[in-house]
Amino acid sequence: MAIERAPERTTPRIRLDQPRVRRPRLLPEYDPEAFGRLSERIARFLGTGRFIVWMTFVIIAWVVWNVSAPEHLRFDRYPFIFLTLMLSLQASYAAPLILLAQNRQDDRDRVTHEQDRKQNERSIADTEYLTREIAALRIGLGEVATRDWIRSELEDLVRDLDERRDLFPHTGSHRSDEADR
Template sequence: MTIDRLDQPRELRRSFRPHYAPEAFGKLAEEIARFLGTARFLVYMTGFVALWIGWNSLAADWLAFDPYPFIFLTLMLSLQASYAAPLILLAQNRQGDRDRVQYEQDRLAYERNQADIEYLTREIAGMRRSIGELATRDFLRSELQRFSEERPESS
């Protein structure tokens, strides 16, 4: 009988489930979703469907692999859509996660900036108060003039 110890890692167990790196899979899903949203994909898909229909409509009967009503083409397009939809949703979820992180970083930066602005505002107010107590040039001139007028001339 073995006792599980919490201070030691567990032993690796064999698993028959497929292993994949979620980050790598997510990046691949984003790249595919990004490609599916381009005009290039639409042109490629239109060309593929036109070629498929043209081949199966105009080729000899023994060369046509998907005769009218193009059931295999419909199946292939449904298969493509069934894979595209979850990949697009996965890419949107990852984008939402990135947006939340970016929002949080923007909020923290805003709070830091707000604190800096408040600090600088207090500093400027303190400096204005200090400057108000300093003697200005005009004040010093008037005091010197008053002092010289009060002082008797000694010669």
């Protein structure tokens, strides 16, 4: 009797001790952080006077060229449809880039605000702790004998001794205290 074997697998076994093989993707991969930094740089440039000067220069050059250049060298006739298209294209890209930069700034502001809030909480807790410690020290100092208090107590004792000496005059027996030494 022959033992039949199961057919061998054509697909390799998945090994859990090794990283998975990356599958090819249809969409290009990009680093969102790098793209965000680039969008912030562009948005920062779009918000400068330099950009406005350059944009104004390009538009003036565009219009002057297409009005005064020889007929066969003009690429955008009078209603300047191509210029309008280019400006619309620039605006359609600028708006999302500016929004992306604003969202990233909002995220940074949120993180900064959270860190400031936590720092303020720690500062308040430290201040409350120090306030309690100072109050405890003040209470403790209220119970500490001061130099003036000790002086007044000693003066009271001396007065009491003087009064007792006056009430009980000294008797004639002179005992020597040499034996006590």
